Amino acid sequence: MSLVGASVKRKEDPSLLVGRGTFVDDLAPRGTLFAKYVRSTEAHALIGGIDTSAAEAMPGVYAVITADDISQYPATENLPEEVAILRRRLLADGRVRFVGEPVAVVVADSRAAAEDATEAVVVEYEPLEVLATIEASLASMADPEGTRIHPDLGTNALPAIPEPEEVAPEYIAAPHKGSLRIHNNRCSAVPIETNACVADWGPDGLTLTASAQATHFLRTHLCAFFGIGKHECRVIAPDIGGGFGNKIALYPENYLAPILSRKLGRPVKFALTRSEAMVLMTHGRSQINDVEFGYDDDGRILAVRVHTMQDEGAYPDTTGMGLGVLTSWMAGGCYAIPTIQTWVTNVITNTTPVAAYRGAGRPEGAMLIERVIDWVADDLGLDPAEVRRRNFVQPDQFPYNTAAAPDTVFYDSGDYPAALDKLLAEMDYDSLLAEQQRRNADPNEKLMGIGLSTWIEIASFGPPGSLEGFGHLASWESASLRVQPDGSVVVSSGAGPTGQGTATSLAQIAADALGIHFDRVTVQFGDTDTVQQGIGTMGSRIMAVGGDAVRSAGMAVRERAAEIAAHMLEAAPGDLEVTDGAFSVKGTPSRSVTWAEVAFASYRPLDIPEGTEPGGLTETVFNSVPNFSFPSGAYGCVVGIDRDTGEVTVERYVCIDDCGTVVNPLLANGQVQGGVAQGIAQALYEHVTFDEHGQPQNATLMDYLVPAASDLPSLEEMGRISTPTENNSIGAKGIGESGAVGAPPAVANAVVDALSGFGVRHLDMPYSPEKVWRAMNEDSSKGEEAAR
Amino acid sequence: MRVEIEINGVRTAHEVEPRTLLVHYIREVEGLTGTHIGCDTSNCGACTVHLDGEAVKSCTVLAAQADGHSVTTIEGLADGDEWHPVQKGFHECHGLQCGYCTPGMVMASVALLEENPDPSEAEIRTNLEGNLCRCTGYQMIVDSVRWAAENPAGSTVSGATQDGGAK
Numbered sequence: 001m002s003l004v005g006a007s008v009k010r011k012e013d014p015s016l017l018v019g020r021g022t023f024v025d026d027l028a029p030r031g032t033l034f035a036k037y038v039r040s041t042e043a044h045a046l047i048g049g050i051d052t053s054a055a056e057a058m059p060g061v062y063a064v065i066t067a068d069d070i071s072q073y074p075a076t077e078n079l080p081e082e083v084a085i086l087r088r089r090l091l092a093d094g095r096v097r098f099v100g101e102p103v104a105v106v107v108a109d110s111r112a113a114a115e116d117a118t119e120a121v122v123v124e125y126e127p128l129e130v131l132a133t134i135e136a137s138l139a140s141m142a143d144p145e146g147t148r149i150h151p152d153l154g155t156n157a158l159p160a161i162p163e164p165e166e167v168a169p170e171y172i173a174a175p176h177k178g179s180l181r182i183h184n185n186r187c188s189a190v191p192i193e194t195n196a197c198v199a200d201w202g203p204d205g206l207t208l209t210a211s212a213q214a215t216h217f218l219r220t221h222l223c224a225f226f227g228i229g230k231h232e233c234r235v236i237a238p239d240i241g242g243g244f245g246n247k248i249a250l251y252p253e254n255y256l257a258p259i260l261s262r263k264l265g266r267p268v269k270f271a272l273t274r275s276e277a278m279v280l281m282t283h284g285r286s287q288i289n290d291v292e293f294g295y296d297d298d299g300r301i302l303a304v305r306v307h308t309m310q311d312e313g314a315y316p317d318t319t320g321m322g323l324g325v326l327t328s329w330m331a332g333g334c335y336a337i338p339t340i341q342t343w344v345t346n347v348i349t350n351t352t353p354v355a356a357y358r359g360a361g362r363p364e365g366a367m368l369i370e371r372v373i374d375w376v377a378d379d380l381g382l383d384p385a386e387v388r389r390r391n392f393v394q395p396d397q398f399p400y401n402t403a404a405a406p407d408t409v410f411y412d413s414g415d416y417p418a419a420l421d422k423l424l425a426e427m428d429y430d431s432l433l434a435e436q437q438r439r440n441a442d443p444n445e446k447l448m449g450i451g452l453s454t455w456i457e458i459a460s461f462g463p464p465g466s467l468e469g470f471g472h473l474a475s476w477e478s479a480s481l482r483v484q485p486d487g488s489v490v491v492s493s494g495a496g497p498t499g500q501g502t503a504t505s506l507a508q509i510a511a512d513a514l515g516i517h518f519d520r521v522t523v524q525f526g527d528t529d530t531v532q533q534g535i536g537t538m539g540s541r542i543m544a545v546g547g548d549a550v551r552s553a554g555m556a557v558r559e560r561a562a563e564i565a566a567h568m569l570e571a572a573p574g575d576l577e578v579t580d581g582a583f584s585v586k587g588t589p590s591r592s593v594t595w596a597e598v599a600f601a602s603y604r605p606l607d608i609p610e611g612t613e614p615g616g617l618t619e620t621v622f623n624s625v626p627n628f629s630f631p632s633g634a635y636g637c638v639v640g641i642d643r644d645t646g647e648v649t650v651e652r653y654v655c656i657d658d659c660g661t662v663v664n665p666l667l668a669n670g671q672v673q674g675g676v677a678q679g680i681a682q683a684l685y686e687h688v689t690f691d692e693h694g695q696p697q698n699a700t701l702m703d704y705l706v707p708a709a710s711d712l713p714s715l716e717e718m719g720r721i722s723t724p725t726e727n728n729s730i731g732a733k734g735i736g737e738s739g740a741v742g743a744p745p746a747v748a749n750a751v752v753d754a755l756s757g758f759g760v761r762h763l764d765m766p767y768s769p770e771k772v773w774r775a776m777n778e779d780s781s782k783g784e785e786a787a788r
Numbered sequence: 789m790r791v792e793i794e795i796n797g798v799r800t801a802h803e804v805e806p807r808t809l810l811v812h813y814i815r816e817v818e819g820l821t822g823t824h825i826g827c828d829t830s831n832c833g834a835c836t837v838h839l840d841g842e843a844v845k846s847c848t849v850l851a852a853q854a855d856g857h858s859v860t861t862i863e864g865l866a867d868g869d870e871w872h873p874v875q876k877g878f879h880e881c882h883g884l885q886c887g888y889c890t891p892g893m894v895m896a897s898v899a900l901l902e903e904n905p906d907p908s909e910a911e912i913r914t915n916l917e918g919n920l921c922r923c924t925g926y927q928m929i930v931d932s933v934r935w936a937a938e939n940p941a942g943s944t945v946s947g948a949t950q951d952g953g954a955k
Binding site: 010012013014015016017019021022023025026028111112189190191192194239240241242243244273274275498499500501666667669670673674676677678700701702706708709710712714715716739 | 816823825866878880882885886912914921930
């Protein structure tokens, strides 16, 4: 019986459920000092002076440092050489570029003392013009003397993909044309555990314990920064309280804690409060897409042109610079659109830096093309489901090279029509349409909207070269597997899980590969001293790339074990099978040896076949995949809108997902539900905003609306189709980000559908009651402007 | 000032600054790190414990206010190896992913079931409004609480079972 495919309960749960999980802030090695930032109150200013004298004199304060105190250190290598001038210094150096930017650090013997001392540091600012939005930053480019956030760079706008020289003739010739300007609202990942790290730098080297999704990556950068060897630097990720891509970036505190620990000779801890985290942890989305599209009378999309403007915030990093490119690659969605032109501009603004957040560029791509489809359907008076059917890439067209990225992006497999059909059947689409007619005609009933999202995303990062482009060592994922003398197994994976249940799912794969009981397998991650070089968890890659590594390692070890078992049973290895944790001769179950006996023997030279080395039941694999994989799905959303208040309620939400092979359906469903929740939240509640002076307007959980249980619908209606991928032996495509990619368009299309009777043809997220009310009661363009 | 607080049945006593929050007393003074901190505006509920049997956000209670009172944290919920039905439910129904909100979510759920042993999905969602989770989207948390409601203490399923038998 195969464990892969079974809803096995999690190994991670017991510790977490009794409060014995270990998160970074639970750790305080003896002598730990507490570091706290003094942060900029200005979005863009020169620093006139910093007076730390009062703070330094306060009891318990060990140090107060500014950029001047660490001038011998370089900037962090968060960007490639070509844009090295943008590399971020650990502390603001003469100039601040976003509200909250760290200007100084206080280190004290208690959190309270550190906090008190930060309030005693006096910083003088000479304000500069603030460019708080993409629009403002681009507008400043028109003036050659205009504000440049990084003057040495000389521009606020970096082209990531240049504008095509000519407008595609296919677009020009299209019988019908439309355009949309879509704002994809800035969000904050808000993992419930904020960033935290503890550095302990002593004569033996540096140990950094950090809430990080990619510990080897962090170690590489720390070593380069400090000029030390990897053998002298250990990075450990204990339990992590949520990541969502937010804990990949190289944060200043990851470097400052080591600097301070080395200076003070004691462990130093940073643990951000939520208010600090809301401005210091990277944000997501914040993208504008100008879309033009041409289509025919049948609703076939003939050409799409997209200019993606990605807000980078004040300090772009490599991931942030790549988001718009990923959007552009997926601009065609799951449709066979013959002509697609994309260009991408990365725009620097006086705001918190923008980087990866669940989906990282693909939610934006799904949103733009799903809105195009619905817009076209609306324009032609066609059913949006039918327009989708007419445009889908068909099952016999794979691998499909999307015109959005010729010769680069090849969708591996999918059956978009089947997913849509299954969704519509599950939703009883025709009944919903009838109900909608009835309700929308009745002023006493809430308005009803139905929204579809047949989405696709690019996952399983990635083929060789792909992650290197984001600053990682390579794109494989690693696994080491060793069988111990008692037949128990330790698997070390380069993954960096933050709640996905990776220990459980990888143990399932290992148990299947070896024929060993699941309970006898332990999976470790996160410690660069004990885990072989790894890449980390991001881009929905671990089942596909990391799982395959475990499987390969397990199968290699099983083969070697079979040889030992065969020797013990005086049989041929090919005559053996593994059942119930034992090797037995096929057909003669009484002739058997347990895995434990084989494992024990494997360490004993006299018990193994001649020519076999002792301790051989161990294998390390660095697994590469030949291509990305492309999860897809069909989501349906029914919304009700209060006619008086504009409040939007998701009344029903149905998911059909295709992630290829499902390793653990329970965990997979959990991933979809979590992603959908974040997607619905982006559509209805979340929007990080700044005023025109770059002041954050919602930097606490009072004002930034992370939904509670009562703000979200039931997510029980989950279905699946499965078109496995050939990119890995498990057939898994990845699922972690799918919900966040597919959900916002479903909600968006439902809301616009509900409001179409008011002449609304498009409305940007988030659908706050005010925005929706204005759309119903005012000129729709005014509604959008007023409510942004 | 000196405060005396009974935590999980053990009398503790420490000298603390008056401004010390109960959550810091629990985590840092007494060393019980199962209770977590996720915000600074009393929104997230990761710090939820029971104070004299009532669910409270320990970030919004001063240690001084708990002086002379009794606190139960996540570490005190199980009866030895025997998990509380809510803990079992969260395991059965995958009610946790990263586990960071979980202690507070469990303590809030326990309080809910003590007051309302058979809550509807809507009642569960409303009563857990004070506990934010970013990982699960809440559906499986609701399922977990329903499981606990349907499998109260003394029913057949027991202990921290694993279900990974490759039999």
